[in-house]
Amino acid sequence: MSLMGAINSAISALYAQSQALSNISDNLANSETTAYKSTDTSFSSLVAGSGSSSSGGVTATTSSNITEQGLLVASSSSTDLAIEGDGFFVVSNDTDGGQTYYTRNGEFEVDEDGYLVNDGYYLMGWATDSEGDVIGGTSESSLVAIDIDSVKSSVDATSEVSFQANLPADAAVGDSFETTFEVYDSLGTSSTVSVTWTKTAENTWSMEVGDPELSSSGETIGTSSTDIIEIVFNDDGTLASTDPSPAEFSITGWTTGAADSTISLDLGTVGSADGLSQYASDDTDPDIEIQQITQDGLAYGSLTSIEISDDGSVTAFFDNGEERVIYKIPVATFANANGLTELSDGVYARSSASGNSTLHEAGEGGAGTINGGWLEASTTDTSEEFSSMLSAQQAYSASSQIMSTASDMFDTLLDAVR
Template sequence: MSLSGALNSAVSALSSQSSALAMISDNISNSSTYGYKTTTASFESMLTGSSSSAYSSGGVSVSSVSNISTAGLLVASTTSSNMAISGSGFFVVTDGANSNQTFYSRNGEFTTDSDGYLVNGDYYLQGWKTDAEGNIVGSSTQSSLTAIDTNSVATIASATTKMSLQANLPSNAATNDTFTSEVELYDSLGTAATSTVTWTKTGDNAWTASFSDPTAADGTTQLGTVSSSDITITFNTDGTLASTSPSPATLSIGAWTTGAADSTITLDMGTIGSSSGLTQLSSTADTLAVSLTQDQDGVSYGSLTGVEIGDNGTVYANYDNGEQRAIYKVAVATFNNADGLTAMSGGVYAASSESGGSTLHIAGTGGAGDVLGSKLEASTTDTNQEFSNMMSAQQAYSAAAQVMSTVNKMYDTLISAVR
């Protein structure tokens, strides 16, 4: 009985060490795989009943331990759409652009495919749509997740809807004196236009501002027609803005020859009682003039040149007109027991009963890690440690094989004695 027990123990050792070597082989082969998490062998003894007069061997069994929650080192990437999570959490991916089958990954080696989606192999990165300032449109829930599609924002153009003006209207100008300035604006098709502002002093601390019909860059081709009335402006005795009429001041433009929609532009001429916009102070210049500074929210037509990842997992679109707009936020999923996830091919994981369901977060909130652009998470494989484990497995395997050889010889001796 003891010889057969020894043989069974040796066989279990061969089987267990073979499994351990397979895990080591996987770890070494994936030492350059971004986001890869090692699997280690956990050995457990198997004992049967024994007494002081007899010993019955049991052997050994092995199980795999997934080290999914162990973070790898972050390394720099020259691809602007690559990303890594610093801290807890996983990227949310699906196996199709419109698929509801959700998986999770730490491999942020995402690139734009021919259809404009951010993908890693066969998996599509999920995120929430945002406005131009990076605020999520709608809710940050599972149902609002969508595949990140850069083709949906392949071009950009927007009309001017807001314009702020900063200038000093000289208080020492004579009544009925006029001054001109130019402002740039855009129609809804992204066509640039220029309008001339005529400032007319109508009395003490009183002015009007009138806008000319917008023209093209040549200064002569009319592109639209101003339909709003002149703006009346008054100042306090300390030169700060007292009022505008209408309030807020607006500029309305219609009949665009470009085919664009009518424009209504809100003019910010400053805060009442402050010098944040228009002021009326004395000028010491030999020739009085109005030097105007403007800021407006319109954008000329531009084509997408690429995407990059910013703070909190915000995906930005870059355009050839120099504009950059936020378009999506990358979702980060966390689990109560990340090590309980089920590993799948392609470096992704599926939720299981051991891992529990996922909780979605904006990066850097609710315990989720930060998403860093132009970074990748290296494999957690330590090749030095794996080579050490491999030699240990080899020695244990050879020793178990020697036990089998010894048991074989002892059986031969027993059989010879019987004969």
């Protein structure tokens, strides 16, 4: 190797170690960046010429281990997300289905328009129906920007009322008691319905349902059927029968404009005391003891919060007690994820090296699970980076010393010629 060969090798080493230091600098700068994937520098030897005149050198190549799993760290925000395992979130730079990108950075927040967004990238998902099933298939063309504000509460008319109560066995025949329960019409209007319980014979009671009234004003807003329900108990206090069976009543003529209602009354299991029972109250003034009355209707509600489960289901919670899955967040995988093109903000674009994405429901088909309320930490190991920095510094200094020595040798040669 000639002096020029030595200088060429030293120059290539200076460039390669500069590149290594640049990568180290990036890694350290992003040691606290969510889902940042550290880059490595690989060195390869160069040989120019042949035989005794051949000279060497080095080249540096930067590689990013995009598939490396970072540590999951708990977050205080339910919209922060982390993938545990393989895969990426699908994001777009436009709510109307613009260019598709991929990221592991799950620092999403709800913007002023109700979209889940991170640094201008909108989280994409599949819309679901009332049963939580994906609408329109699980392809990329079915993805939409997740819009929390677009989700509205549903209303449900009351279709069943369940009773857990004890009718006093020591009540006198002809004694009557009154209780109330709440029902909703098909438009979500709440009203109060009264029930008159009358002991008509030993172990026998009648149940008569009143008209629905507004709780606030007492205004009657519908007409209940006037059929009286007969309830018979066994001599051990358990329910023997109801007539009709099953017990039910109807409400017609809602002044709210709602559809007519038919409401079944769950009074318990025959031969059991899991609903209505008849036991002595041991009270000088016996009364009905209500343990619980429940109904399945819902008023219109406002969204209070969302929760994201490990299968990517986005569940909305409303202040009326309703909860339902509104979106499914997919996980995108690639045949060669390390071939993705890296962009700013922890975002990647697919390339010919990575191939096209395959979308999965989280936790299926080799895709990772989604953790709501967690974030993936940077994969930078600061102690390792400092060690690499010292190595790069030493190699850079040695290469610069070679150039200085070669320069001195050239000066010696020139002096000999003079």
